[in-house]
Amino acid sequence: MQQWLSNVFRLGLKELSSLRADPALIILIFYVFTLAVYSVATGAKLEVANASVAYVDYDRSALTGRILGAILPPTFNAPEPIAANQVDSMMDSGRYVFVLSFPPSFEADVLAGRQPQIQLNVDATAMAQAGNGAVFLQQIISEEVAKFVSGDDSTTAMPINLVVTPKFNPNLNSVWFSSVMQIINNITILSVLLTGAALIREREHGTIEHLLVMPVSPSEIMVAKIWANGLAIIIAAVLSLWLVVQTLLGVPVAGSIPLFVTGSVLYLVSVTGLGILLATFTTSMPQFGLLALPVLVIMNLLSGSITPMESMPVWLQNIMQASPSTHFVAFAQAILYRGAGLETVWVDLVVMVGLSALFFLVSLKRFRLTMASSR
Template sequence: MTRWLSNVFRLGLKELRSLWADPVLILLIVYVFSIAVYSVATGAKLEVTNAAVAYVDQDRSALTGRILGAILPPQFKAAEEIAADEVEQAMDNGRYVFVLSFPPSFEADVLAGRKPQLQLNVDATAMAQAGNGAVFLQQIIRAEVAKFVSRLDETPELPIDLVVTTRYNPNLNSVWFSSVMQVINNITILSVLLTGAALIREREHGTIEHLLVMPVTPSEIMVAKIWANGLAIIIAAIFSLWLVVQTLLQVPIAGSIPLFIFGAALYLVSVTGLGILLATFTSSMPQFGLLALPVLVVMNLLSGSTTPMESIPDWLQFLMQAAPSTHFVSFAQAILYRGAGWNTVWPDMLVMAGLSGVFFLIALQRFRKTMATMH
């Protein structure tokens, strides 16, 4: 056992030196955990921001002016007036996300209680912005009409007191979500790519033949690649959470970083094993990239890091329970967002440990067969 551990340690040091000597991979790690996290978090926003609004006003009353005056930044740009016959073309050209059409005698019909129709055209190409923006506009219209009819400057008081408590993200800021999830997704991506690239690099440089004549076993080679590349990824992830997420983006981390690191280490065994498994089916980096790409896309999109698991069909939710990324995302969100402790996240950690063992054994068996065929 002592010799096995010694070989794993020395082979791991070799992997770290090989990684350090590859400037492309070093640059990739730095980019993925710094610029990529920051740019995605600040650029890919789900909130309604600067949405273009146009209106057709055939009434030109005080009520329509009041509604249009309530459409304000930062959610919306100042509303622009267009003619009724320009609506279709303006929407087709993508000039406006929302177009309001006020019919003639709109104010008079409202005051008479005749419930006139107010048309809101929505460009639903960008679904999140369109859906949220339409809700905001409906709220604005209802509030302004209610105040106008009651001749009050305040919305009529409801017969109930509705208290909304927004926890974990009080300002509903998508940066808080997307920045942390980008770090989590990048851990998955780099874990697969680095370990797979390490094995492919051994083949391309011919050093795999040197390992075959040394007194080392496939398990020692594989474990060395896992701990060396996993260590590099964990260090990069910690750096990203501290410098990019907490310092630059001012996103608070609620839970225990050491507990997160421990769970990430469990998770890395499975995804680094997956990277080695995929690499055994390929002979070059282009082949490995083509094989890894669809696997990574499915793992990330259906893990709960992009959309809630509840929105995925039941049968697909069941299948995704076999993916370690699903449990890692649940684990990471519980700790980093909600400040959960061991008593909350231990089920996910237990599943991750079990899946890591399964993935490791499958990858090891395949790796042994691959090594045997090279003798």
């Protein structure tokens, strides 16, 4: 056992040396955990921001002016007037996301107690912005009409007092969500890519033959690649969480970083094993990239890191329970967002241990067959 651990340690040092000598991979790790996290967090926003609004005003009354004056930045850009015959062409070209159309005698009909119709055309290409923006505009119009009819600019009293308390993200800031999720997804991507690339690099450089004649076992080679590449990823992820997410973006981390690192280590055993498994079916980096791409897309898109698991079909939720990324995302969200402790996330930890053992054994069996066929 002592000799096995010694071999694993020395082979791991060799892996770290090979990684250090590969500037492309160093640049990739740096980019993925710094610039990529920052650009995605600040650029890919989920809330409505600077949405373009146009209007066709047949009434030109004080009420329509009041409604248009309430549509304000930063949620919306200042509304721009257009002619009725320009609505279709402007929306076809993507110039405006929302177009309001006020009918003639709109104010008079409101004051007379009739129910005139306001047409709101929405470009639903971007569904989240379209849906949320339409709700915001409806609220603005309803509030301004109610204030105009009552002649009182104060908030209209409701029969109930609804108190909304957003937990874990008081300002509903998408940066808080996307920045952390980007790190979690990048851990998955790099774990597969780095370990797979390490094995393929051995073949391309001809060093796999050196390993075959050395007194080392496939398990020692595989575990060495896992701990060496996993260590680089864990260090990069923790630094990114501290320097980029907490310091640069100002996103608070609610839970225990050591507990997060512990779960990440368990998760890395499975995804790094997956990377080696995929690499055994390929002979070059282009082949490995083509094989890994659909696997990574499914693991990230259906893990719950982008859309909630509850919004997926039940059968798909059940299938994704076999993916370690699903449990890692739930584990990471509970700790980093909600400050959960071990008593809350232990189930996900146990499942990740089981899946990691399964992925490792399957990958080791395939790796042994590959090594045996290369002798």
